[in-house]
Amino acid sequence: MAIDQLDPRAPIPVDRDRMPVHGIDHLELYVGNAAQAAYYFTHAYGFTETAYSGLETGRRDRVSHVLEQGRIRLVLTGSLTGDDEIGEHHKRHGDGVQKIALSVPDATEAYRHAIQHGARGVVTPHVVGDEHGEVGLSAVATYGDTVHLFVERGGYEGAFLPGFERRGEAPGEALFAGIDHVVGNVELGHMQEWVGYYERVFGMTELIHFSDEAISTEYSALMSKVVTDGSGRLKFPINEPAEGRRKSQIEEYIDFYRGAGVQHVAISTRDIVGTVDALGARGVEFLAIPGEYYDEVPGRIGEIEQDLGDLRRLGILVDRDDEGYLLQIFTKPLGDRPTVFFEIIERHGSRGFGEGNFKALFQAIEREQDRRGNL
Numbered sequence: 001m002a003i004d005q006l007d008p009r010a011p012i013p014v015d016r017d018r019m020p021v022h023g024i025d026h027l028e029l030y031v032g033n034a035a036q037a038a039y040y041f042t043h044a045y046g047f048t049e050t051a052y053s054g055l056e057t058g059r060r061d062r063v064s065h066v067l068e069q070g071r072i073r074l075v076l077t078g079s080l081t082g083d084d085e086i087g088e089h090h091k092r093h094g095d096g097v098q099k100i101a102l103s104v105p106d107a108t109e110a111y112r113h114a115i116q117h118g119a120r121g122v123v124t125p126h127v128v129g130d131e132h133g134e135v136g137l138s139a140v141a142t143y144g145d146t147v148h149l150f151v152e153r154g155g156y157e158g159a160f161l162p163g164f165e166r167r168g169e170a171p172g173e174a175l176f177a178g179i180d181h182v183v184g185n186v187e188l189g190h191m192q193e194w195v196g197y198y199e200r201v202f203g204m205t206e207l208i209h210f211s212d213e214a215i216s217t218e219y220s221a222l223m224s225k226v227v228t229d230g231s232g233r234l235k236f237p238i239n240e241p242a243e244g245r246r247k248s249q250i251e252e253y254i255d256f257y258r259g260a261g262v263q264h265v266a267i268s269t270r271d272i273v274g275t276v277d278a279l280g281a282r283g284v285e286f287l288a289i290p291g292e293y294y295d296e297v298p299g300r301i302g303e304i305e306q307d308l309g310d311l312r313r314l315g316i317l318v319d320r321d322d323e324g325y326l327l328q329i330f331t332k333p334l335g336d337r338p339t340v341f342f343e344i345i346e347r348h349g350s351r352g353f354g355e356g357n358f359k360a361l362f363q364a365i366e367r368e369q370d371r372r373g374n375l
Contacts, residue, residue, distance in 0.1 A: 018203040019113050021102050023233040024179050025151040026066075026073035027265065028099035030089045031335075034078030037095065038065035041074065044282045045342075046175045049167045051160035055080070059163060062086055066160045068170035071178035072267060075099075075160075089145060095335040097262035099149045100142070100182055102234075107136035107152035114140045114148075117201045122147050132158030140201075143186050143194050143238075144260030175275045180266040180345050181226075181235035181353075185253045187260055191225060191240035198227040198236060205230060208353065226353065237353065239263065249366075252374045256337040264330070266343035272327045273306055275344060276314045285332045287364040289315040301325060305348070317357040324349020328357065330364075338372060 031037040041047045047067035054063035061084055064077040077098075079086035089098055104110040108125040115121055123139035136152030159166035186194055198204040204227040226237040241250040253263055269275040276286070294312040301320045306327065311318060316329045324347070331342045 019110060019201065020105055021110075021202065021229060021234060022105070023103055024182070025101040025103040025149075025153075026075050026099075027097050027179070027182070028064075028075040028077055028101065028149075029095060029340075030086050030093075030098045031076050031078050031095045032090050034063050034065055034076045037076045037078075038067060041067050041076070044284050045069070045279065046282075047072075047074065048170050050170055051164040052167050053161075053164045057163060057165050064164070066164065066167075070170075070174040070176045072176055073160075092258050093145065093261060094257070094337040094339060096257060096340050097146065097182075097265070099139075099147050100262070101149040101151050104150045104152055107138045107150040110150040110152075111138035111140065114150075114201050118197065119201050123149070128162045130158055130162040132156060132162070135161055142197070143184050143190070144257075146184070146261055175278060176267045176269050176344075178268050180268045180343075180347075181237060182265050183237045183239065183263045183343075185239050185250050185257075185260060185263040187254060188241050190260070191223060191238050194238050195225045195227055198238075202227075202229065202234075204228055204234070204236070207235070207351075232351070247369070247374060249369065252369055252372075253339055255374075257339045262340060264341045264343050266328075266345050269344055269346050272316055272329065272344060272346040273310045273314065276316060276329055279344075280314070286315055287330045287332065287368065289317065289364055293317075317354060319350070319352065319354040319357050321350050321352045321355075323351055326350040326352065326354060328354050332368065338369070338374065 029037070038049055042049060047069045049065055050068045051066035052064070053059050061080055062077055063080060064075050067074045067076065077086060079090070081087065111121065111125050119140040122141050123137065125136065125138040127134050127136055129135070133156035134154065135156050136154070137149065139147050139149045142148050158164070184194070195206060199206070207226040207228045209225050223242050224237055224239045226235060228235045239250050241248045254260065280286070291312060294308060297308060297311070297318055301318050304318060304325055311327070314329070316327050318325060318327050326345060326347045328343055328345045333339060333341050
């Protein structure tokens with residue numbers, strides 16, 4: 001693999017004037033204690049550690065644990081010194097997603113295209129390699145301190161990336177299948193700016209727009225737009241707060257994350273009832289949904305495969321659109337700050353995001369905000 005000398009002024013061939021992306025390669029979280037975070041995600045969420053980088057592999061500034069399950073790859077990275085970019089990121093944001101890494105066929109061309117269409121470069125194209133092959137890397141900035149890393153793996157056969165050692169294989173049976181979507185929260189007035197960024201840089205299109213009237217309660221509201229690459233491999237909802245009587249969940253996030261960033265990661269499952277049962281037994285906590293929500297489900301949703309009693313018992317939400325239905329549930333925050341969390345989702349034809357559940361979900365979040373004194 002060779003990375004050519006980059007000239008951002010060079011024209012992009014017409015037939016390649018679009019950002020080709022295979023999908024999400026991995027998500028990297030900067031955390032305060034990577035060893036403890038890895039223990040939590042493996043024991044609570046069923047991930048398996050498959051690769052590692054740290055002092056034992058010759059890395060002197062950071063330690064990273066690579067966790068896998070289904071098609072999901074998480075990298076949990078902590079600082080070994082505390083006075084580097086990782087330490088500063090954690091000091092400002094707490095545990096949070098720092099990289100949304102995208103698998104691309106050409107890391108140089110992806111970077112060139114992104115820069116020519118208005119992205120800010122973070123890492124110029126370069127190659128890293130070892131005895132197992134080479135990987136091309138480059139990166140551009142997105143909202144807040146979040147970065148899109150472009151990963152060109154080619155035929156690389158090593159453990160994740162050069163500098164990592166293999167720790168084991170991902171299990172065949174998994175609770176989760178893949179990443180459904182990644183949601184970003186941005187400051188008031190900046191949603192359209194970032195929608196335009198993804199349209200311009202990645203050639204994405206706006207899939208759905210939710211107004212503050214659609215996503216609101218008596219106390220708070222937000223606005224959201226979803227951009228997608230059309231193949232469905234990438235779906236990035238972007239939220240901003242709207243004016244309300246009290247502080248919205250987006251404002252609470254921005255206050256405690258101290259800026260824009262990834263609010264939650266939606267991970268798909270083929271058996272949400274079994275998955276939520278297993279997660280609950282492992283100590284994972286979910287938002288509580290009032291029982292009366294389920295009284296309206298039969299008339300609103302119609303026939304579904306799952307037993308309504310199971311959904312009520314576990315607090316799983318259900319919604320239907322013209323293409324089918326979906327089931328979803330939201331965990332409580334993953335760390336100390338009321339910021340990043342997981343959504344568990346099972347789709348049966350629906351390509352939506354649970355619009356019919358927004359009110360019940362918002363009310364559940366507001367109850368948690370009120371308990372924290374942040375409503």
